[in-house]
Amino acid sequence: MKKEILIAQVILDHYHAKLDHLFDYLIPEHMQTLIQPGMQVTVPFGRNNRLTEAFVMSIKCRQKMDQPLKELAHISEEAYVMTAAQIEMVRWMKKSYLCRYIEGIRCFVPNHRTGKKKVIWVHCQLESEELAEQQIKMKRAPMQQKVLEALQEIRHAPLASLLKMTGAPNSAVKALAAKGFITISEEITRRNPFKDSVTTPYPEPRLTHFQERAMMLIRGHWEKKPEIPVLLHGITGSGKTEIYLQLIKRTLAQQQDSILLVPEIALTPQMVQRFRGRFGDQVAVLHSHLSEGEKLDEWGRIRRGEARIVIGPRSAIFAPCQNLGIIIIDEEHEHTYKSEQAPRYHATEIARQRCRLEKAQLLLGSATPSLESYHEAEHQKILLVELKERAAGGRLPQVEVVDLRKEAREGNRTLFSRSLIAALEHCLGKKHQAILLLNRRAFATLVMCPQCGYVAKCSQCDISMKWHRKERVLKCHYCGRREPVPESCPMCGELVSFQGAGTQKVEEGLQLLFPDHVVARMDQDVTRQKGSHQAILERFEAKEIDLLVGTQMIAKGLDFPNVTVVGILLADTSLNLPDFRAAEKTFQLMTQVAGRAGRGMQEGKVILQTFQPDHYAVHLSAIQDYHRFYQEEMQIRQRFLYPPFSRLIQVTFWSESEEAVAKAAHHSAAAVRFILEKSGYGEHLEEVMEPGPALIAKIENRYRYTLLMKSVKIPFHLMRKTVKYLLMDGRDRYISPMVTVTVDPDPRIVG
Template sequence: YVLDETKTLKSKQQQMILDYLLEIGEPVEMSLLVEESGFSKNAVMTLLQNNVLGCEEKEYLYEEETTVPKSSFPPFSAEQEAVYRELSFDQHRVYLLFGVTGSGKTEVYMKWIDDVLKKGKTALLLVPEIALTPQITKLFKARFQSDVAIMHSRLSVFEKYSAWKKIIDEQVKIVIGARSAVFAPLKNLGIIIIDEAHEKTYRQENSPRYDAKELAVKRGKTHACPVVFGSATPDIVDYYRAKKQEYTLLRLPHRIGNQPLPTCHIVSMTEELKQKNNSVFSSLLQEKLKTCYRKKEQAILFLNRRGYASFVMCRNCGKVLLCPHCDSSLTYHVGNVLKCHHCGYRQNNVSVCPSCGSDKIRYVGSGTQKVLEEIERLLPEATVLRVDLDTTKTKADYDAAFEQFHRHQADILVGTQMIAKGLDFLNVTLVGIVNADLALHYPSYDATATAFNLIEQVAGRCGRGKKEGEVIIQTYSPDHYVIQLSAKHDYEAFYQKEIAVRKWTHMPPFSKAYCIYLSSSDRQVAYQEAQHVLYTLKKQGGKCLILGPAEALPFKQADKYRYTVQIQTEDERVLDQLKEIYPLYQNNQAVDIKIVRM
């Protein structure tokens, strides 16, 4: 703004700036004055220094450009009404809401939150994936309008600050976000809800390490408010605690309107190979995709592996192309690029084997890029969207992709686990699980639970409208109990099998299990320090089972060799001993240590 219009100005540009501001007659943002009006920033700064112009800072907060039409609460089913009334707002308690996919859990969440707001309190809702925030935020803004703030790591600094400031100033009462939103500075919390509470993404393994579920329970105690874990496939430990009445169990066993759960078909890919079908799609899935497209319905194809081919090998000598910095194979991506999904290393593809010079290069396995290529070959007229970490790098990418599919501007959605949960598309009648074995055979005690959850969650994306859904589960292990029980949507039977195995192996919930990772650029140093940790723990005593040291998976990652020591215990003193290990390595530049709860 103008302070003194009487001063003599030295340049024509300075006079033009002064005339421009006098003509407008009101203050102008610096960025608009320089960028849009085309004036020199130096000329503006000179006028400020000479007190011809004045400048003051003003705080601007991010505001959504679009408004969402207000919606009202639909009538509850008898099951929703019973669950809604069972929650008590007057004390801290942990509830486990076990509701099948499409049972209306989100509507119950919103009704609970509405009650909390009427009491003058605030609410926190956590979701496991950033990809889920656009759709659920849209639902909440339609119901609660401007009373909602979003918090997650993909927001710009300006958006993060604006959300934080609005929360601090109590301009919003509801916060929705991924795990980091558990730190939202909400006052007078009335309820905390963890949606899809079975997901491991609520744990942050990198520093600062925390478990958002545990922090939510602690915040719930502090504010004397209920904490709700919601899931269609509860975490085994959570369900065990609910059965032991440590948590209050709430159930929604049926879909809204008694809509049936999707029919699942198990396809043996071994049999497909015997029938000379080398496609990533079984004959049945190809037929169902064509029918779905012909009926103008939508389909989802799920494969939890990005890229084009899992690895590249020489058929002459058997060499597999490995990352020079990691003990893992390079993944082939469209664009003739090889990438490491562990450290980010990339290089151009090879036409001849670097070991033997042969040109017999083979691309093995499938990723989302290959699935996209094959579906475009099968249905060239269809519009196909691919959603994975390579295609959705920003918040805008997420929003645009899911809005496009929601508006039926695409017929088929291909993606990784970010499309496997929480999304609600009423016109999706077909889900194809391209390779159900990927999670099943991972070397982890909870691999079976992870596989069951993924299959059941992605299956739940279809048949959510008036039309029934179908799921094609492609597998090389068709008789495995995880495949069979997920196809029947029988969580209870799966839980009974899983809990028996965990009791026999003394894994959670029958113990607390931790894995200590020690890594160093020197392999020998990493091993020696792992041995030292093992010796220290055994020397301290305590009732526990200690295993290791063993090579971690992958053994080499980002030029560091990794060893693990695993601990299973029920003795709380052992956990205190674990805390004492960290200071031993605080100033050790040669070794990194990380303790992860299993």
């Protein structure tokens, strides 16, 4: 009988585009019983057969070989083996996000180069009486005496700390070991990211009536339809965290793993504290502030099932849980769940795929769900469960909208309206605290009228137009439309370009207004250092800070019952972003930050300052009417065919030469249109928009152009395939080597 030939199909551990495909290697006989898909191997590659790391994606059987093949060199036995589900996910990611195999693989198998950390321990071998005796005998060796004295209490200690504690030299320890009084051992220790923090227990409260009901609905639903996700829409302060805790407790009881995603872990120390307070060491955190060693160790604990609860930002969705029971995504609407680098995945999509493949359950939670998720709930693709009351008893804060146009007409051109100052005085008088939000992400220069609040918008896209200083025109960066800069406001009077003030200016202004109170600022400038977020939040919690000023990083998740006033200094900064999600983002941000007020027993008050008090996102967030906002916004999305009524693909071109980048963008658009026309979609070519300079037209001296495609009539997968075929695989024909191209299917940030 003829023997079968076993062939491993591998992906090389290389990021080069030309190597992004499967390579066949013969599996030598002695490996045939050992090898499995998902394993890490070493293969000879290239003309001089350099040994290269690779991953086995599949194994196939052949009767004969079509061509001579090289043999696998080695199986890395200690390395992580991807599961079948993970291999399938990698294939799916490649197709969906147009990334390379290795980029997908590296999400699941991090490139941990640091080995395990070894620590030398000293163990005392003497019983306490004996020890005391020896100590007396050792008068002439005071250093050895000191070491023994230290060990009397603690019995075991890492060598390094023992030496530090006693001031003794290493020779003293060696001498003691030679006498047999102590032993020395080398041990692998876990680098614990929580080693310096104290965990206070977080006792389980009695669920409120509404929480109880929500739990029942969720559990009942999953008993019948475990594959259908749940959207938990709970108002701010409604106690969603407690629902997460309880669901995870059940999962734990079934010996299964849980993943809880949070938008940004540094901003949510309270969440981690609560989970550690309830579940202790079974909680692992994965995030970018951990050292490589800490990351590796946490990863190992998860893989071995020692830590069954994983908390982390979007990348934690790839945690190596081997028996996944549930994934919970808190603040599911947050844009941080979308990766802005290859692979450009969305954590919620990955979660869905993982849950499907690993038979786990998925819960999305938010006070302001993304339109996409709510839309799915409306169409029964996910189950909507609502929490409409605050858990701790308080009510939602009252919101006062302040019209800054009126304030200006009446002579107050400062950043602080009279209502805001009055509210802050009242708040501080009662020894309460306040949060002030200034969203500074206003990098686009807009044309706006401070008299009436008018903003120049594109008539085709309903997006605010960007002012191009050099060319003296207004441009829509979606469709490329150009318009002259109006000399005067078409609504009333004079036009000025709008400039937002920074948080630092606000901080200074507040300190002048309230010289006897402590003002602090939290934004990216102050929090670049590791742990500084937490330090500020701890001071705020300890009431050492009265007024906290910040960017949107203070809007989320914070739960401080003593905060009774929230000031939103300028709602317009995010409202005027040239992004079709600007209204949605504003509504979410306003609602979230307003939700920080009055979470305890005292009533909260919110002052929302704006030039556009009549904008639906502003007044609907003021009355906290999510449902009406959803309906209004959906009408606009439908009229202009934005997601969820279309799917977008964004191609970005980068180059140091503006000419090259413009040429590449235009050639690419033409090529894509040409193919789509050939495929029979000639009537819908307007779905491939005119390319133009990106919202941030130049970064680090490299010019950026974007090409946006809006799939409505042209099928999304066809568009995606066309883009991949032309602009990625065949890019050399249309695009100069000076230009870098990135493709983002379903972009979250457009521009």
